[in-house]
Amino acid sequence: MTEASPQPDLGALRDAIASGDPVRAMPALTQLRFCEAEDAVPLLVLGTEQKPFLVRSLSCSGLGYKRTEQGWDVLSRLLGSDEDPNVRAEAANALASYGVERSWPLLQATFTADGAWLVRCSILSALAEQPEIxxxxxxxxxxxxxxxxxxxxxxxxxxxxxxxxxxxxxxxxxxxxxxxxxxxxxxxxxxxxxxxxxxxxxx
Structure with a gap:
């Protein structure tokens, strides 16, 4: 770590994310980009469990950058079950970043099953951006x-x-x-x- 981006205080970030308050949680989630995946993913998963959709959505985005098997499982579940189309759309976008070969069957099935325009457009743009599709x-x-x-x-x-x-x-x-x-x-x-x-x- 450079002095310009010191290791964030994971305990403080956890408290902010667990508060569910977007004003506190959103900056904390953004700070996780400075953390290793093993530290960031559990806190991003915690973010996906909060009530405000903005917090869940940003957490999904983070799981697309800090890719682990736990993240894949959480995103797959949210894609099919979250009540907010913003969150499902962000989950779809994040899943595509795991690679088109892996994400295609899941995103194809979701495109058929989920009628929300935002989710469908996210799937279309996320897959179209994959050069190997x-x-x-x-x-x-x-x-x-x-x-x-x-x-x-x-x-x-x-x-x-x-x-x-x-x-x-x-x-x-x-x-x-x-x-x-x-x-x-x-x-x-x-x-x-x-x-x-x-x-x-x-x-």
Whole structure:
């Protein structure tokens, strides 16, 4: 540790996080970035057990950076059970950071089961940001996203289809994505139309 970032007082951080008061807990959770995973994860898990959703959400984010098996288990449970979509969305984002091969089955199932637009958009963006994700997986998600009742989710789906058109140019999967984009030019949401037109501009 450098003098600029001394080892935080774990006891004081635990007390602040356990208070459940966001004004005290949020800065304490932020301080955990200076700690080793073995010290930080138990306190992040404690944060996921607090009542304010902001505290649980930030704790999930931290578990995406301090990755351990305990963190994975806690995030997986919260993804399927937390009452607040903000927390579930942050859990999804954190799980993706454990690697696309591992997180894909869980996030795919959650995308199907969880109708909250925030959760769905988080899954779409988190997986799309993974450079090693397979285009066929992205196509599967995008196909589901463009049928969503929420325009924001459909926009994300259209943007992913546009990426598949670009990355899969001169391949069957690129043509399939292009075919899915065509009808979106008539979507009721102008944002979806714009995303579709943008995706179709690839020659």
């Amino acid at each position: 397979k285009l066929i997986w992205l196509l599967e998600l995008a196909q589901a996203a463009i049928t969503d009742g929420d325009g924001t989710v459909r926009v994300s789906g259209a943007e992913i289809l546009g990426r598949i058109v670009r990355d899969g140019i001169n391949k069957p999967i690129g043509a399939e994505a292009r075919a899915l984009l065509q009808p979106l030019q008539q979507d009721v949401d102008h944002r979806v139309v714009a995303a579709a037109l943008n995706g179709l501009q690839v020659s």
